[in-house]
Amino acid sequence: MDKKIIVAIDGHASCGKSTFAKMIAKELGYIYIDSGAMYRAVTLYSLRQGFTGSNGTDRESIIKELSSISIRFSYNADTGGYETYLNNENVEDEIRSIEISGYVSEVSRISEVRKRMVELQREIGVFKGIVMDGRDIGTVVFPDADIKIFLTASVEVRAMRRFLELKEKGVEANLEEIKSNIEERDRMDSSREISPLIKAEDALLLDNSNMTPERQMSWFRELLKKKGS
Ligand code: DC
Numbered sequence: 001m002d003k004k005i006i007v008a009i010d011g012h013a014s015c016g017k018s019t020f021a022k023m024i025a026k027e028l029g030y031i032y033i034d035s036g037a038m039y040r041a042v043t044l045y046s047l048r049q050g051f052t053g054s055n056g057t058d059r060e061s062i063i064k065e066l067s068s069i070s071i072r073f074s075y076n077a078d079t080g081g082y083e084t085y086l087n088n089e090n091v092e093d094e095i096r097s098i099e100i101s102g103y104v105s106e107v108s109r110i111s112e113v114r115k116r117m118v119e120l121q122r123e124i125g126v127f128k129g130i131v132m133d134g135r136d137i138g139t140v141v142f143p144d145a146d147i148k149i150f151l152t153a154s155v156e157v158r159a160m161r162r163f164l165e166l167k168e169k170g171v172e173a174n175l176e177e178i179k180s181n182i183e184e185r186d187r188m189d190s191s192r193e194i195s196p197l198i199k200a201e202d203a204l205l206l207d208n209s210n211m212t213p214e215r216q217m218s219w220f221r222e223l224l225k226k227k228g229s
Helices: 019-026 033-048 059-068 099-108 111-124 135-139 155-168 177-189 213-226
Strands: 004-009 029-034 071-076 081-086 130-134 147-152 204-207
Touching: 004 019, 004 135, 019 029, 019 033, 019 059, 019 081, 019 147, 029 111, 033 059, 033 071, 033 081, 033 111, 033 130, 059 111, 081 135, 099 135, 111 130, 111 135, 130 135, 130 155, 135 147, 155 177, 204 213
Parallel strands: 004 130, 004 147, 029 130, 147 204
Antiparallel strands: 071 081
């Protein structure tokens, strides 16, 4: 495709959005942006400051400190991936913990947090040539995105994939705990008042429960062809 486009990938928790988005970005020579990492970084900041935790979430303090939170992505040539920086600290690994996963839906339902993140996301996408994944990319962040995909998979398949991924990294994990975290995040992300997780009317639904990443890419190439590139 000569003209640079925006590809928006939304969908349920842990259904392989980032794997798919990264593969598409690589194939098209585009930038990949993981919008969930931005919400995870705000959550890490809030946890460290004691603004969120097992005693609940202090929305006012998070809102007050939003201007002190800087988030950026930096490309790591060694790993070939983008890494998340919170106030100039590389937090890529820390934001993936199950603890952050447990609080992130709570923090990401604060409207001021969302407003700030959406602003940043739009700034990053201003020149197009970007693949962004998340929950509200096709509905709110880039409603005019050229390609919108809504990804899903059965909760059992998603939990097992995540379990194996953690196991491979040497992280001890409990399958049932992962499954209930995924279900709870889906519930909270889909039921929140502001920009809930819903399929944009013009998004293509893809259930990848029985698809390999390679098969997904063939599906995407067909889609690009149909879009006239
Ligand atoms: O994509 P992820 O699982 O890393 O996202 C973590 C959480 O961030 C997700 O449970 C909800 C929130 N999120 C969001 O509200 N909007 C987005 N665009 C991306 C993520």
